[in-house]
Amino acid sequence: MTSPQPPIARIEPKRIEQLGRVRVDEYSWLKDDNWQNVMRDPSLLRADVREYIEAENAYREAMMAPTLELQEHIYQEMRGRVKEDDSTVPSPDGPWEYYRRFETGAQHPIYARRPRGAEGPEEVLINVDEQARGKTFYKVVSAEHSPDHRLFAYAVDEQGSEIYTVHMKDLASGETLPGPVQNCTGDFCWSPDSRFLFWTFRDDNGRPAKVYRRPARGGEDTLVYDEPDDGFFLSVHTTESRAFIVIHAGHHASSETHIIPAHDPTAAPSLFHGREEDVLYTPTHWNGRWYILTNADGATDFKVMSCDPEATVRAHWRDFLPHMPGRFLLGLHATRDYLVRTERSNALPRIVIRHAGGEEHAIALDEEAFNLELAGGYEYDTSVQRYVYDSPTTPMQWFDYDMGARTRVLRKTQEIPSGHDPSKYEARRLFATAPDGKKIPITVLMLRGTELDGSAPLFLYGYGSYGISLDADFSIRRFSLVDRGWIYAMAHVRGGSEMGFGWFEDGRRFAKKNSFTDFIACAEELIARGFGRAGAIVCEGRSAGGLLMGAITNMRPDLWAGVTGGVPFVDVLNTMSDDSLPLTPPEWPEWGNPLESADAYDYIASYCPYTNIERKAYPAVLATGGLTDPRVTYWEPAKWVAKLRPHTTSARPVLMKMNMGAGHAGSAGRFEFLRELAHDYAFAIKAIGAAEAGGPF
Numbered sequence: 001m002t003s004p005q006p007p008i009a010r011i012e013p014k015r016i017e018q019l020g021r022v023r024v025d026e027y028s029w030l031k032d033d034n035w036q037n038v039m040r041d042p043s044l045l046r047a048d049v050r051e052y053i054e055a056e057n058a059y060r061e062a063m064m065a066p067t068l069e070l071q072e073h074i075y076q077e078m079r080g081r082v083k084e085d086d087s088t089v090p091s092p093d094g095p096w097e098y099y100r101r102f103e104t105g106a107q108h109p110i111y112a113r114r115p116r117g118a119e120g121p122e123e124v125l126i127n128v129d130e131q132a133r134g135k136t137f138y139k140v141v142s143a144e145h146s147p148d149h150r151l152f153a154y155a156v157d158e159q160g161s162e163i164y165t166v167h168m169k170d171l172a173s174g175e176t177l178p179g180p181v182q183n184c185t186g187d188f189c190w191s192p193d194s195r196f197l198f199w200t201f202r203d204d205n206g207r208p209a210k211v212y213r214r215p216a217r218g219g220e221d222t223l224v225y226d227e228p229d230d231g232f233f234l235s236v237h238t239t240e241s242r243a244f245i246v247i248h249a250g251h252h253a254s255s256e257t258h259i260i261p262a263h264d265p266t267a268a269p270s271l272f273h274g275r276e277e278d279v280l281y282t283p284t285h286w287n288g289r290w291y292i293l294t295n296a297d298g299a300t301d302f303k304v305m306s307c308d309p310e311a312t313v314r315a316h317w318r319d320f321l322p323h324m325p326g327r328f329l330l331g332l333h334a335t336r337d338y339l340v341r342t343e344r345s346n347a348l349p350r351i352v353i354r355h356a357g358g359e360e361h362a363i364a365l366d367e368e369a370f371n372l373e374l375a376g377g378y379e380y381d382t383s384v385q386r387y388v389y390d391s392p393t394t395p396m397q398w399f400d401y402d403m404g405a406r407t408r409v410l411r412k413t414q415e416i417p418s419g420h421d422p423s424k425y426e427a428r429r430l431f432a433t434a435p436d437g438k439k440i441p442i443t444v445l446m447l448r449g450t451e452l453d454g455s456a457p458l459f460l461y462g463y464g465s466y467g468i469s470l471d472a473d474f475s476i477r478r479f480s481l482v483d484r485g486w487i488y489a490m491a492h493v494r495g496g497s498e499m500g501f502g503w504f505e506d507g508r509r510f511a512k513k514n515s516f517t518d519f520i521a522c523a524e525e526l527i528a529r530g531f532g533r534a535g536a537i538v539c540e541g542r543s544a545g546g547l548l549m550g551a552i553t554n555m556r557p558d559l560w561a562g563v564t565g566g567v568p569f570v571d572v573l574n575t576m577s578d579d580s581l582p583l584t585p586p587e588w589p590e591w592g593n594p595l596e597s598a599d600a601y602d603y604i605a606s607y608c609p610y611t612n613i614e615r616k617a618y619p620a621v622l623a624t625g626g627l628t629d630p631r632v633t634y635w636e637p638a639k640w641v642a643k644l645r646p647h648t649t650s651a652r653p654v655l656m657k658m659n660m661g662a663g664h665a666g667s668a669g670r671f672e673f674l675r676e677l678a679h680d681y682a683f684a685i686k687a688i689g690a691a692e693a694g695g696p697f
Contacts, residue, residue: 004062006653007055009642018577019598023611025574027642031635036204039161042627042660053627053638053658060622060655066694067682074480074678079671080418081476089386089398089411092116093378096149107669108132111143111154125152126169132668136661137628139668141186145171147242148194151216155186160663161628162186162206166199168216179218187235190216191265192242198224200234206582206630208234211247213266225249225258225269231585238262239285240334240380245269248282252466252508253589255280259312272312283312286334287356292317293332299323301500304332304341328500333374336381338403342374344469347429347441347498349373351387353403361406367391369429369443369472386411390474392427392445392488395420416476424448425482427472432491432518432525438506440518441492441499443472444531445482451530457561457688458487458532460523464495464515465544466590467504477677481684484692487531493518493548508590510603516551523559534559538684542566543632543664546623550609550640553618560619562652562687564680567625567632567664570609570640573601575633582630610640618648620687620697622680623656626663634658653697655683 014028032038032046064071084104090097097116100109108128114120125145132138135158143154152171155164166181166188181188181199185208188199194216201210211225211234225247227234232249239246245260247269254277258269272283272290281294290312292305304321321329321341330342330349339354349372351363365372370391375398377386383404390396395414402408426448431439450456459481463470470490478488492498495507495515507515523539526532537560541549546568553563569575577594579585592600605611621644623637641656648654657679659666667673682693689696 004059006059006645007052008646009052016574016577018594019601021598021601021605023573023605025639027639028574030638030642031633035633035635036206039206039628039630040159040163042159045627049638052642053634053656053660056638056641056656057658057660060657063653063655063697064679064682064686067679067686070685070693071675071678071682074681075675077418077480077483078477078674078678081416081420081479082670082674083415083417086415089375090114091377091386093145094149096145098145098378102670103129107671108138108140111140111152113145123171125171126154131156137663137668139665142188144188144190146190146194146216147192150194151190153188153190153197155184155188157186157663157668159628160626160659160661160665160668162630162663163202166197168197168218170217177218181214181221185234189237189245191245192238192262193265196265198236198245200236205230205580207586210234211236222266224260229585230579231588232256233586241285242380243285246283250275250280251586251589253278253280255282257281257283259283273314276314282332284332284334284339285309286332286339291320291332291334291339293329295501297323300502300505301325301327302329304329326500328497331374333376333385334380335383335385335403337383338385340374340385340403342372344498344500347469347472347492349471351385353385355403363387363401365389367394367427369427370394371471371473373471390414392443392472392474392478393422393425395422395474414474420479426450429472430525430529432522434494434514434518434521436514438494438514438518440494440522442522442526443470443490443492444487444526445478445489446487446531447482447485450485450487454527454530454533454536456485456487456532457690458489458526458537459684460489460491460519460526460532460537460539461545462491462493462515462519462522462539462541462548463543463545464491464493464507464518464541464548466495467497467501469496469498477674477681480678480681484685487526489522489526489531491519491522493522509592510599512591512603513551513607515548516555516607519548519552520556520559523556527559536561536688538562538564538687540564540566540680540684541568544569546570546632546637547572547609551607551612553621554609554612554614557616557618561689562620562622562684564622564683565624565637565640566680567629568609568623568637568640569632570623571636572608573604573611575636576600576604581633610636610643613640613643613647615647615649617650618644618652618654619650620652620683621654622683623654624659624666624676624680625656626659626666627661629663631664651697652687 087101090099106129111125164186203209212221247258256275257272303323305317306320375386398412428444430442546565549565550570594601625637686693
């Protein structure tokens, strides 16, 4: 039987001179110069680029054909763990309770409300599944009722390109108001008096550039704030106290806030405190004062300061909660009598409740590995705080916690219709030693009693960027591997914030390589302790985690049977050198600016996955992408695959799965997304040569 033949991408060398350095990009032609319009209309993709991508998709489908039955099995397993007619716990706000629910078989939710505390009739706000019918892609990213409960706004993306349209609906008449907001980032908020909608504008480069104000029932947009720095992200929200409208500008190293008094929503915003290099701050309004979460004054793991509303510049800030190394303060949430903070210590989360009188207590748990998150509500005058608990073995549980009585009520437990017995599984927390001596946490999930003799296949997941932590949470999809005898592990490498903000700082800019060596150290530790063996490990990372995958594939290809780079950021040097791309200027603080700094250029060039592909025996590789992805543009995985294939000396395939009708997050429908995951898991199972997948590639 003849094996499918892979496409061969043509070579068109492009010579690039930059800061006295020269590089040659042989596959730059895969970037359509018309990419901004392609984001809005994928049919505009240049014909030769489309032909190549479609040939890659066809080759990958042929190579994965022996796994089609396996894919269907995995999909049905995952779907069987989903309660199809599920609903969120209603969130009270004045006379109403708001919630989302799914109908059996529906890909998308219904947003609804019902009278509070009574068995009144349900009022459907929007039925997203009905609105999505006949559309290739349709996703509601944010939705919010007005404080007076008369209007409902929701932001829709119909390409996967994160270009949102905000619609307003009159809840009394059921009519959608004319003149929706166009070119929004999906970020908006109502003024507390319900008279205006504040929204964030997305410019032609895909960046949040301005904040506008619009009358609630339509009318002319008024410019409220214009951000002068292309490298700053923008967002707008109201304080929990509903006393202020807040405009936040910032990136990963610096931030700035502007405030508008809620009693005068048409007033010009006033500066809270000006931006400073390497100083981040987030103000929360509580008890008539501002409480500022900040890393100022060298508070690496953050502290809380306080100031009067009339004197908000930093000179007037006073310490309220001091910096404590190793206690990473994550966020503040306010209700009338309580200031609630989330923090992390030793890679595990904690919620701490502070009464206005000064007393504190924590919501404490004693599992070896778990996840704990606040679930914000609408009401300020309440003593009830909702939170969510889960762990790698335990499904999600929603609790309403009475902060005064210190009692809790279980409101919901995630149902697994096909059944789930936590006692069948075991979660462990291990530590690997990095080359520089740092201890890197690893979370492991496996069947109880699994032999630790290296015989079990190992799936190792990693991310390690932007200070985003991998939480020890519950996921229905992991059990499709674990129930097959796999060990599932997460490597909490530097670049995330699992061990504090310093953990993030020690894995970015000129310390980025720590993320890669940490991941390799985690794999080696797992091998040494019998959780896996070299050549029988499949690893995965998405987005910036795809950068991690590309780097460790170049550095230690011998460790992996397969590597999945989901929408992988692998063309770092070229992307960070193109300031027209949506995320390039905002991410120079994360990676460095190779347009202006020779040191940044050389350091990025030393690890960039695309730049450092060499002739060697690579593992099986699966790169996924989305044609309308504005975050990791489609040509990054396409170029990576095009260059990898002629360089590998092994017989293992290099595959690409490009979603021609979606963006960064993949398919919008909940079941369509599970089909994508089933495909990727089938790739992992085939990469280790399992008979269930038709043997090895």
